[in-house]
Amino acid sequence: MTATAAPPVAPVDERLPLRRLVPLACQHLLAGVAAPVSSVVLIATTLRLPAGRTASLLSATLVLCGVGALLQSLGVRVLRVGARLPFLMLPGGAAVAIFLQIAREYGPATASGSVLVAAAFLLCVLPFYGRLVRLFPPLVMGTTVVLIGINMIKVTAPMVASGPALGFATLGVIAVFFLVLRGVWRQLAVLLGLVGGTLIAVLTGTGLHIAHGGTFALPDPFPYGTPHVDLLAAVPLLVFALASLAEATGQTVLNSEAVGRAPDPGRDVPRIARADALVSLGSGIFGTSLMVTSAENIGIVQLTRVRSRFVTAAAGALLIACGLLTPLTRLLAAIPEPVVGAAGLVIYAVIAVMGFGMLARIDLSGGTDGIVVALALVVGMLPIVAPEMYAGLPSWARTLFGSGVAAGAIAAVVLGAVFRGLGPRLTTPSDAPGAPPSAGSR
Numbered sequence: 001m002t003a004t005a006a007p008p009v010a011p012v013d014e015r016l017p018l019r020r021l022v023p024l025a026c027q028h029l030l031a032g033v034a035a036p037v038s039s040v041v042l043i044a045t046t047l048r049l050p051a052g053r054t055a056s057l058l059s060a061t062l063v064l065c066g067v068g069a070l071l072q073s074l075g076v077r078v079l080r081v082g083a084r085l086p087f088l089m090l091p092g093g094a095a096v097a098i099f100l101q102i103a104r105e106y107g108p109a110t111a112s113g114s115v116l117v118a119a120a121f122l123l124c125v126l127p128f129y130g131r132l133v134r135l136f137p138p139l140v141m142g143t144t145v146v147l148i149g150i151n152m153i154k155v156t157a158p159m160v161a162s163g164p165a166l167g168f169a170t171l172g173v174i175a176v177f178f179l180v181l182r183g184v185w186r187q188l189a190v191l192l193g194l195v196g197g198t199l200i201a202v203l204t205g206t207g208l209h210i211a212h213g214g215t216f217a218l219p220d221p222f223p224y225g226t227p228h229v230d231l232l233a234a235v236p237l238l239v240f241a242l243a244s245l246a247e248a249t250g251q252t253v254l255n256s257e258a259v260g261r262a263p264d265p266g267r268d269v270p271r272i273a274r275a276d277a278l279v280s281l282g283s284g285i286f287g288t289s290l291m292v293t294s295a296e297n298i299g300i301v302q303l304t305r306v307r308s309r310f311v312t313a314a315a316g317a318l319l320i321a322c323g324l325l326t327p328l329t330r331l332l333a334a335i336p337e338p339v340v341g342a343a344g345l346v347i348y349a350v351i352a353v354m355g356f357g358m359l360a361r362i363d364l365s366g367g368t369d370g371i372v373v374a375l376a377l378v379v380g381m382l383p384i385v386a387p388e389m390y391a392g393l394p395s396w397a398r399t400l401f402g403s404g405v406a407a408g409a410i411a412a413v414v415l416g417a418v419f420r421g422l423g424p425r426l427t428t429p430s431d432a433p434g435a436p437p438s439a440g441s442r
Contacts, residue, residue, distance in 0.1 A: 011307035012085065012259040024306055025314035028088065032069075032294070032315065033322070034191035035090040036061045037332055038343055041194070043288065045159060045340045046100050047108055053223055055330040060219030060286035062323030064279050065089055068291055069316030071275040073309040082275045083268040083293075085255045086301060086312040089279060092244070092292040093351050094145060097152040098236045098405060099289035104155065105402075106233045108287070113227035114234035116284035122241040122277040126270045129245055133269075135413055136246040142358030143373055144243060144409040147380040149352025151404050154384060156348060159341025166206065170197030170342035190343050197339035206336055216324050223287040236406040237290060241277075243409070244292055248272050251293065259307035368419040375415055380408020 009015075016024070040061050044054035068089025075082030103111035125132055160167035174193030181189055249265045252272060256263040272293050279291045301307055322328060364370035382389055383404040390402045401407045 010261065012261055012309050014306075014308040015310055016306070016308055020306075021311060021314050024311045025318055028086075028312050028315035029318045029322075030188060032065065032088040032090055032319070033062075034188055035093070035294070036065050036319075038190055038194065038340075038347060039091040039093070039096040040288065041332065041335050041340045042096060042156070042344045042347075043100060043103075045337050046155065047103055049223075051330065051334055053220075055326060055332075056220045057223060057287055058329040058332055059323045059326065061091060061283075061288045062329070063219060063320050064282050064286065064288070064291055065091075066316040066319030066321075066323065067282070068275060068279040068293070069312050069319060071279065072272065072293055073313035073316065075271070080271050080274065081278065083252065083255075083272045084309055085252075085261070085268070086259060086307065086309045087251075087255060087272070087293045088312060088315065089276065089291050090294045091283075091289050092240075092294075093347055094148045095237070095240055095290040095292060097148045097155075097348060097351070098240055100155060101151060101236065101405065102233055106230060107228070108224035109226065109228045110230050110233050112222075112224055112284050112287055113229040114237045115280060115288075115290055116227055117229055117231065117234045118237035118241045118290055119277045119280035119284060121238055122244075122273055122280070125242070126273055126277075129270055129273070130266070132242055133245050133249060135417070136243045137416065138358045139362055139369055139372060139416055140376075140409065140412040141243055141246060142355045142362070143376045143380070143412040144239070144405065145355030145358060146352050146377070147355075147384075147405050147408040149348045149350075149355060150381070151384055152348040153345060153352070156341050156344035159337050160345060162341070163206075163336065163338030166197065166201055166204070166336065167338035167342040169200050170194075170339045171346065173197055173200070174343065174346050190346055193346070194335055194339060194343050197342060198335050201336045201339060216326060218324070219286055221285050227284060236409070239406060239409040239413075240290065244276065244290075245269065245273055248276075248293060258301050259309075369416075372412065372415045372419050376408050376412035379411040380404045383407060 037058065040054070040058040043049075044057060049057065065088070069087065071082040072085065072087035072089060073082070075084040099111050099115065102114050170193055173196035174189055177189035177192050177196075178186060181192075248269045252265050252268045253263040256268070276290075276292055283289060283291055359373060362369055362373075364373060379401075381404060383402050387402065390397065393401065
């Protein structure tokens with residue numbers, strides 16, 4: 001009697017020996033650690049947090065990123081949480097920008113409450129994923145991302161102004177790293193720029209204020225006090241939570257194709273978003289922004305040809321270990337304000353460029369898409385360039401229209417739907433008599 005051969009293991013489910021697993025996990029760790037470090041330093045500097053609280057916030061963020069990577073990579077089948085793909089989970093740049101906007105206008109306790117509301121809201125709307133994702137085509141997402149970037153450049157610029165020489169020196173260091181680094185290492189340009197700027201600060205006599213403490217410590221919950229729920233203040237994060245479903249759809253297809261698995265957004269996107277929402281509930285408790293699943297480490301998968309989800313699971317375990325190692329978090333929390341501001345300018349400018357890139361994929365030369373983008377940008381830019389315009393409105397209206405990101409995003413969604421439904425329909429070559437039917441009409 002011949003033995004039955006075991007079925008082949010899919011590359012995404014391959015279990016690697018420890019000697020290969022650890023170095024590969026470290027590569028994914030390096031690709032993902034820049035986002036939590038830079039985002040927390042931005043939050044702490046903008047909110048003027050003391051060094052000890054900044055270290056605790058960074059610890060919490062790294063731990064949450066690690067938990068998110070474990071959830072997405074390993075999954076929890078019973079709860080339908082996690083896609084079982086080699087994903088990392090990071091604080092999204094746009095989410096951090098919105099969190100800071102809410103914190104500056106309504107206080108950090110309201111920002112934390114808004115994160116909790118947005119995470120709970122995302123869990124509630126997942127059954128309607130198929131219908132909701134249609135509200136956020138590239139036109140809406142591109143306009144929203146542009147407004148997020150521009151709004152946060154205005155917020156971050158005063159940080160550079162507190163030490164222009166150091167700030168511009170840091171910008172130069174970051175630019176050099178973007179110029180000379182290649183491949184995966186280029187993803188570390190901003191993080192290395194933070195290190196380079198800090199070294200320049202030390203060499204020029206700027207003191208670093210490093211908090212004292214033990215070697216290991218758990219992060220502190222509710223760093224701003226009891227979270228305060230304000231539904232109107234939370235609108236920008238609610239819009240972002242919905243828009244993240246569209247982004248997760250594209251990332252799911254990209255990641256699935258990279259590891260050789262047939263894409264199934266209808267199954268995987270709700271599982272990804274469910275993990276995002278659960279970890280983001282922890283973000284609201286520990287005082288940081290919404291967490292979103294990221295595919296920026298896919299470049300490492302393509303370079304190494306190792307598709308195993310257990311590699312990113314190991315990277316998640318390393319992120320948790322880094323978060324609990326408090327000397328590291330205290331050192332990172334001591335980065336000077338102008339250095340952080342310069343890194344923030346780069347991050348938010350890149351976000352704005354990403355938005356322009358989304359809009360560039362749309363034909364704005366004809367039809368109604370161009371005017372929808374123009375009007376949405378007008379609505380979103382007015383609170384940024386003329387914040388006093390809505391001073392005479394009731395408080396609820398000031399909250400809704402006084403936020404450039406929320407007002408612009410809502411305008412893009414509403415105008416896009418109205419113009420698609422009521423606007424003129426362009427005649428395309430496929431509409432001409434005798435033309436063959438398009439693929440979408442079959």
